Amino acid sequence: MRSLQHLCDDLNDHPFIRRLADLLSSDAECYLVGGAIRDLLLDRPCNDFDFVTPFDPSFLAQTLARQLRGTWFYLDRKRCQSRLLIALDGQKICCDFGMFRATSLTSDLLLRDFKINAMAMRIRKRMRTDGFWDPLSGFADLRASRLTICSENVLQNDPLRILKGLRHCHALHLHPACETVRRMREAVMRLGQVAAERKRKELGLLFGHGSPAEALTRLIKIEAAGKIFGSWIQEEEYATVVSNLEKFDRAVRAVCAGGDTPFFRKVLQEKYEEYMSRRAVLHLAVVLRRGPYPEADAERLINDLKLARNTARALRSYLRISSCRLMEAAGLTCGFRGRYWWVSSLGPDPVGGLVFLACLAWERCRKVALDVLALLEEYVCSEPLRDLVDGHWITRSLGIEAGPRVGEVLRVLRQEEIAGRVCSKEEAKAFLLTRYQKTD
Numbered sequence: 001m002r003s004l005q006h007l008c009d010d011l012n013d014h015p016f017i018r019r020l021a022d023l024l025s026s027d028a029e030c031y032l033v034g035g036a037i038r039d040l041l042l043d044r045p046c047n048d049f050d051f052v053t054p055f056d057p058s059f060l061a062q063t064l065a066r067q068l069r070g071t072w073f074y075l076d077r078k079r080c081q082s083r084l085l086i087a088l089d090g091q092k093i094c095c096d097f098g099m100f101r102a103t104s105l106t107s108d109l110l111l112r113d114f115k116i117n118a119m120a121m122r123i124r125k126r127m128r129t130d131g132f133w134d135p136l137s138g139f140a141d142l143r144a145s146r147l148t149i150c151s152e153n154v155l156q157n158d159p160l161r162i163l164k165g166l167r168h169c170h171a172l173h174l175h176p177a178c179e180t181v182r183r184m185r186e187a188v189m190r191l192g193q194v195a196a197e198r199k200r201k202e203l204g205l206l207f208g209h210g211s212p213a214e215a216l217t218r219l220i221k222i223e224a225a226g227k228i229f230g231s232w233i234q235e236e237e238y239a240t241v242v243s244n245l246e247k248f249d250r251a252v253r254a255v256c257a258g259g260d261t262p263f264f265r266k267v268l269q270e271k272y273e274e275y276m277s278r279r280a281v282l283h284l285a286v287v288l289r290r291g292p293y294p295e296a297d298a299e300r301l302i303n304d305l306k307l308a309r310n311t312a313r314a315l316r317s318y319l320r321i322s323s324c325r326l327m328e329a330a331g332l333t334c335g336f337r338g339r340y341w342w343v344s345s346l347g348p349d350p351v352g353g354l355v356f357l358a359c360l361a362w363e364r365c366r367k368v369a370l371d372v373l374a375l376l377e378e379y380v381c382s383e384p385l386r387d388l389v390d391g392h393w394i395t396r397s398l399g400i401e402a403g404p405r406v407g408e409v410l411r412v413l414r415q416e417e418i419a420g421r422v423c424s425k426e427e428a429k430a431f432l433l434t435r436y437q438k439t440d
Contacts, residue, residue: 001041001042001142001143002040002041002042002043004129004132004139005129006041007037007040007041007121007132008121008127008128008129008131010040011032011040011121011123011127012126012127015088015089016049016068016086016088016093016095017032017049017123019064019067019068020051020060020064020123021123021124021125021127022125023060023063023064024060024123024124024125026124028053029053029054029055029105029122030051030052030053030057030060030122030123031051031052031053031105031120031121031122031123031133032049032050032051032120032121032123033050033051033052033108033109033112033117033118033119033120033121034050034112034117034118034119035048035050035117036048036049036050037119037120037121038116038117038119038138038142038172041139041142042142042172047091047092047093047094048093048094048095049093049094049095049096050095050096050098051095051096051097051098051123052097052098052099052100052101052105052108052120053097053098053099053100054099054100054104054105055099056080056099057080057082057097057098057099058074058080058082058097060097061082061083061084061095061097062082064084064086064095065084065086068086068088069086070084070085070086070087071084071085071086072084072085075096075098079098079099080097080098080099081096081097081098081099082096082097082098083095083096083097084096084097105120105133106133106135109133109135109136109150110135110136110150110151111150111151112150112154113149113150113154113158113161113164113165114138114141114147114148114149114150114161114165114168115136115137115138115141115148115149115150116138116141116142116147116148116168116172116174117138118134118135118136118138118150119132119133119134119138119139120132120133120134121133136150145172145173145174145175146174146175146176146177147165147168147169147174147175147176147177147180148176148177148179148180149161149165149177149179149180149183152183154183155183155184155186155187156183156186156187156190158194159187159188159190159191159193159194160191160194160198160199160202162184162187162188162191162222162224163191163199163202163203163206163224164202165180165184166184166202166206166215166218166219166222166224167202167205167206169218170206170209170210170211170214170215170218171205171209171210181221181222184222184224185222185223188222188223188224188227189227191224191227191228192227192304196304196305196306197306199304199305200273200275200276200305200306200307201274201275203228203280203284203305204274204275204276204277204280205275205280206219207279207280207283207284208275208276208277208279208280208283211246211249212245212249212283213242213243213245213246213249216241216242216245216287217242220233220234220238220242225238228301228304229287229288229291229297229301230288230291230293230297230300232291232292232297233287233291237290237291240290241286241287241290244286244289244290245283245286245287247362247363248282248283248286248359248360249283250362250363251358251359251360251362251363251369252268252279252282252355252359254362255355255358255359255362255373256268263377263380264373267351267355267376267380268282268355272308272310272311272314273307273308273310273311276307276308276311278314278349278351278352278355281311281314281315281318281352282318282352282355282356282359284301284315285298285315285318285319285356288301288315288319289318289319294319295316295319295320298315298316298319301315302315302316310348310349313347313348313349314347314348314349314352316347317346317347317348317349317352317353318347318349318352318353318356320347321346321347321353321356321357323357323360323361325346325357326357326360326361326365326368326372328342329342329357329368329371329372329375330368330371332418333420334417334418334419334420335420335423336378336382337385337417337423338417338418338419338420339375339378339379339418340378340379340382340385341385341414341415341417341418342375342418343375343376343379344414345414345418350379351376351379351380354372354373354375354376354379355376357369357372358370358372358373358376387410387413387414388413388417388422388424388425388428388429389410389413389425389428389429389432391406391410393429394406394409394410394432397429397432397433398432398433398436399436400436409432412435413428413431413432416428416431
């Protein structure tokens with residue numbers, strides 16, 4: 001935890017803040033508020049700034065956009081809320097501008113979600129500690145590693161703040177105050193009213209970073225896990241689910257810590273859609289996999305969050321992967337082509353499927369897990385393969401009409417390559433001619 005003087009020094013040295021301060025007259029009120037102050041006090045990287053003013057700040061933001069060659073647009077024209085995106089000194093910076101939501105700065109801060117987000121600093125050419133506003137003692141909460149709501153109705157007014165608060169606890173190592181936990185439980189039933197994209201963002205961040213088992217435990221504690229994943233998780237099953245998630249995440253961390261670390265981290269951080277990384281979807285699959293009706297619960301979650309097609313397909317495919325595929329991986333004796341087709345058979349996201357299998361096996365059979373990870377590197381680094389014969393040859397030589405049956409013939413051929421019985425075009429043609437003659 002850093003001091004207020006450190007906060008002032010950081011802001012005085014920040015190139016964007018300096019440019020903003022230069023545009024303000026000595027009596028103009030412009031305040032940095034919210035998460036930026038919290039993160040700077042915690043010495044966390046910050047490229048996302050929120051500013052509030054008692055006047056319409058749109059012209060101010062537009063002027064900065066012109067000077068810094070950034071992109072500016074309205075978020076809500078009626079409320080005078082806008083966003084500025086710029087690249088400065090090699091960093092991408094996002095700045096939101098808006099008017100007070102109440103008659104004064106203090107009243108505006110009282111309307112915010114958590115006390116750690118209800119601090120403000122007045123922007124001046126030279127910032128001083130006397131420009132710091134903290135009517136709810138958010139600074140003290142940060143020092144105590146505590147999360148406290150700003151008012152008793154704040155979660156009822158916007159239930160998404162429940163998930164946002166848990167994310168703060170998760171990422172910033174905070175503990176929620178007893179009253180905050182009680183208010184979270186009371187507001188849980190309202191989560192169904194929250195827009196899908198907002199819930200999707202918070203769950204993606206909760207399960208894509210830090211400790212997902214800790215995130216799930218917090219959800220269970222406030223009785224939100226059943227609302228998200230299905231009522232079964234609030235019963236005696238939850239201890240097993242948390243344990244499985246802990247084991248899986250330990251394996252993920254071990255994989256990232258050894259071998260080609262940048263490669264595996266890149267694989268896990270790849271996003272299917274905004275805020276939904278492969279790591280997050282894998283962890284969601286581990287939770288759902290334990291339930292009595294995993295595919296039904298997955299469909300409910302997919303619909304509730306309105307997951308993108310690729311995200312939904314990946315989640316479904318992970319749930320359908322049987323652990324017996326590990327024995328298949330260990331028993332592969334074919335060449336590169338056969339291994340490639342075996343990996344491809346894991347579903348719409350074969351890369352995620354391999355990670356899923358490797359992490360499931362990590363604590364039980366390290367050798368098999370490492371063999372699966374070797375398949376992963378080989379698959380990702382290879383060019384897409386073509387079948388040994390194409391559809392034209394099949395229709396011409398086997399007399400099969402173009403359509404679904406051609407695809408079935410190719411799948412049969414790939415199985416022969418996986419088994420190591422076919423390794424060349426000649427062997428492929430001979431096999432198919434023989435099989436066709438026998439079956440027709």
